[in-house]
Amino acid sequence: MTVTAAAQLERWQRFRTNRNKALATRHGWLTLTSFQWLEPEPSAVDLVPGVWSTDGTTAALTAAAQDGLTLVATGEPVNGSVTATLADEESLMWVQFGGADGQQVVVELAMRADRYAIRTRDSGSPVLTEFDGVPTFGYNPDLVIEAGYEPYAEPVAIPIGTANPLVDGMHYSVGEVVFRLPGIDHEYRLHAEEEKLGALTITFHDGTNGESTDEWRKVSTPRPRVDAAGNATVVLDFNRAINYPSAFTPFGTCPMPVKNNSLDARIEAGEKQPTLAD
Known part of the structure; x- marks a missing residue:
């Protein structure tokens, strides 16, 4: 394992520790x-x-x-x-x-x-x-992907469903993250929402949903980097894909992905379906 790979793994393990601590707060x-x-x-x-x-x-x-x-x-x-x-x-x-x-x-x-x-x-x-951490796939460096980012001139409001069928939601797309997955020859474009300090969140379906993972997950990226030519890129690390609260409780109102945010691939990275106490 190279120094760089070892450092990536260590950062991911630190991320997992902090994620489990955040979930286990007293009234979380x-x-x-x-x-x-x-x-x-x-x-x-x-x-x-x-x-x-x-x-x-x-x-x-x-x-x-x-x-x-x-x-x-x-x-x-x-x-x-x-x-x-x-x-x-x-x-x-x-x-x-x-x-x-x-x-x-x-x-x-x-x-x-x-x-x-x-x-x-x-x-x-x-x-x-009885919480003992969220199960995850093993760390996969091949699913740390540099993606292009194409921002919209203005955010686009897209109606969506949520984990509660009585609650409708709205996805405010600020642009599209554009990338390819290893071993797949076509391009993907996923809608992104903007979070604090310009970070992006992508909510997505993939081929593992309903099997090893929950019905949908999300992954966040750092703020896009823009080069001298004006091209924007982000690091899309699927090892940091996490569950929404609705994976842990039937009482969430978490947003579903927009229609186009479905991958015809198995993203075997990030969080799996949690095992919950009765």
Whole structure:
């Protein structure tokens, strides 16, 4: 193994360690235990004390001190009614309860498809407590690919589905990543979204989906590099392909790939389908 190859492997192993640590946070994606729409009529919900409702614009919660709910932001007990307002796609870690410290379960308020919902995040969930890392394919240096990047003049909004059939999504394509895979003689073009600091994220299907991997995955690239001639390139490292939260929980609203982001190849790199505790 060359020094360069050894360094690449070490960086990937560091990436995997950090990825597993990020997933295993106390109220992260491995702790989701419900997704429930709020109704106009004040009513009880599963797994959470209090009475919940929405008028379509604002979410409301009414609870008594003995219910044990406190506001996540301040720790103040909920004794009466509290309200919150979100824009579409926003979320708020709103109230908490349970456990020795009163913080075992966090209730996330979310606005999805212009409707209010709550998700419970229970740090006692066996999906978290029995988590031992996401299984992956072995590191494959052949799937670290230099790709061209062709940006659009303006982002293009493309309607998409999500992991929740009741929630539609939107993919804001900022350009196309253009590349070839080893042993395949045709070119691929995948739509990309822009993330922080100009990084790109590509959500894709491939031939392993539903077998060794989840129904779709995503891979991020660093910010594109532009040479003196104005040509942009990115490093597309499929070893860093990861699952969306919906691979770990049925309560996610994760975006599906756009129609064209399907590879007629098996990408045997990156994260596999996780094995989850019952």
